[in-house]
Amino acid sequence: MAHGFGGCLLSFTILVLALIVPCSQSLRIKNRIKTKSAVFLSPKFDLGPGSVQEKNYYDIDFPRGHIAFKRFDAEVVDEAGRSVPLHEIYLHHWALVRYRIRKDVPDVEHDATQKRNQSNFVYVRNRGICQGTVLGQYYGIGSETRKLSTFVPDPYGMEVGNPAEIPDGFEERWFLNVHAIDTRGAVDRLGCTECRCDLYNVTKDEHGHPLSPDYIGGLHCCYDQTRCKVREGFQGARRSLYIRYTVEWADWSDFILPVQIYIFDVTDTWTGLNSAEHHCKVEYDIAESCKTTTDGTNHECIDTKRNKARIPSSGYVVYGVAHQHTGGISSTLYGEDGRVLCSSIPIYGKGKEAGNEKGYIVGMTTCYPQPGSVKILDGETMILESNYSSSQPHTGVMGLFYILVADKLPNPSLSMHSPL
Template identity: 25%
Template sequence: MTLRFAWVLVTASLQFASGTVQRFSVFSDPIFLRPSEVHNRYVLPKALPEQIVKQFANQTMHVKSLQLDILLVNNTTGEKTPAPLYKTYNHHHGLMLGSHDDLMQMYKYAQGKDPFDPSLYPNQTDAFQVRELAHAQAHAHASVHGACMMKRRSFESLINSALPQAKRSSVTVFGGASGAEYRGTSSKLAGPYTYGVDSPEGFMALIHFINTHGAPESKKLWECPCTTDRNINISNGTIDGKVPVAFDCSEQLLQERNTACSLATYQGGYRCCEHGVFLTEAPHPRGPIQQIEAKFTFEFYAPDAPEVKSARRTMQPSCCDATQPKLEERSIFTGGNVEYDVPQCAPGTPPEQCEHVLSNIEFFDVSGDNASDSEEEFELVHAWGHQHVGGNGLELYKESTGELLCRTHPKYGAGKKAGDERGFVVGIPPCVWGPPPLKPPPRLRRSDHMRTVARYNSTQSHHGVMSLWFLTATPVKSQGAREEYLI
């Protein structure tokens, strides 16, 4: 079959927000899911609004925030309404911005591959295999050790495999393992800090959604249970005939014999949540089909806005994933297990004491560029901790000083309205640094050791949970440089 692609203008809205911040929205192509079915693929790239493309041709678009909404589309009337999580669950998503040709090249390359398995993208010599050769120098040179956490590594792997080296820096990535909480979590950066996008022309979304409509809450489809339809072959190391994302747990999880650390004991999670599978024992493939669209809304500065002159572009450090192995044992190919199981607390334990705590240490940033300076200093300007249902919070410490940098707590819904779904994580308020009255950004080096402490309620068991940090930082300016904050 020949892949045919028409680069059509996206239905979009463009408007002004407060001050000189402007806003526009774009919509993905629709996806169609039957009851309990999973979508876990990149969606066909689409064009950004023509006005945006012209406005930022050969220029940098300084983005202040990105918001996602999930919409259910009425198959008869075309009406679009926000989808509650008990109808459409956002397991995770990601977004790439770049040129027409680059996005299409990556889209074609990604077909048939697991979006979150970097081992399936083999062309990694220049960015990753060099670090493997430097494994023995890990303690002295943090920037040449190990694999980035999967939320960033998978995108880097796709970019490096699909595009020639000269084009790789032109693609900007948002999100990764961000999921259900994203609708109620602010990604807005304070002061002069921005997400920089060079000459954007189009966008490509990675969408991992689950049709949860009509499923009893007790089924916990959001935990991706391994049903009897999954063909788990322990001797071959496969699920449904394919090798899953490699298992790579921390020492603590291995000592606890965590069931998510081995195919032999695996019961549910990402590895049983591939594209096209059903998550109930009776999938009923002829059930009503759900039509879903993803709506992405950007806030940005116009090219001639006064804030652009002092704008400071940010980057996303590789830290942190609470499942990461020890620093000196980290695998070049996996970079952590990403998920783990929370065992139910022992019978008779007081409910207030039923809490599973996971802790680990890793570098602030493992750069994909082997030439990067491990002592390069950054300002941490935004952080939130990604957790699933049951999450009690994440803590981020600078290990050398014991300083608590950030503590986040999931917000749980109490009703039925989209954005307030009872029992679901509907937001995780971030830590934000910047100009007064905010606290000044903490300064961290790539080689700094960061400790993550992850807490989950264990009054009942949970499968495939995650404890990830989404950090945003910017390189520290040289001493004496003038710094202006424009809000």
């Protein structure tokens, strides 16, 4: 079954491409920042046709100490280390989360964060504006993971492990949240990846609470140990899988400028008033708004969702990227005056091999603005726009925007050159 949404949007995509902020190559300071890299494997998880894995893996293998993150990439592999394509195992998302835990407290792998003794466990979220721990990850990507640049341009880095910020008796660790769906033999592969409740035969969420009658699909229907409907008689062996992740980092130094992470959500209920509360719903649905004509072409059908966003303080954008699901066309973050801060467009696969799966989003374009060229002013209200094709319905889609913001600009006297 094709996992696509039609070809009616070419002209719109070209228009959006024209709006992208001109981006520089990632800049490195010559002989200043030396990075290290390492490849790790998550704990093993097993999936069979239709089955779902959605778990947190605490205290994963990770670089320690006072460091600057420069890059984090991940993908699903099998026991032989082969990349597994999305049409077999759909990676709904993975998320890397920072936390601190008292040194003498055991770190139980599957213990939910909200059930932990809060005097022993401290969740360290990003600077994003969503409520509580919602969208508090440092990195978080979905099917686009193999063709998405996550590199933080020099001389910037995500500062972690600063001993001055870690309470006495605590240590800093990381957990990885993995949400993967085995769609081999699925009666409706797209429906399974969009977590349609009828395909999972689910009427209650993971906590046993009844779902609203108008909740058609989304995260509340494809939680851990649920199973999507497969074709009658389909046989497929369970297999062992891993998240293979590559980390690049540098020891912290005065040559590195820290960046703050912000994640904005187009479903945030914030109205723009300072007293208003943020409530990010994370996902939403797309209703079908047009039909395919008799000659096989589609009318131009676009669902546009817009929302306001504001960061606590001003700064310079050094990196930006959106996160969308199948059917996504583009997402743009605008300044208060209408200027484009960053625009990000999905890259769809055209083949069968891992990283180029036809009909799936296999990458997102990113923004690397020239230093100082994109500034968000103090108190500025931005507009986040998320565009999807509405030539067919979609459930549980997302419209997130991830940016890195620096307080300072690089010293122009430092020698810079493009990476080799």
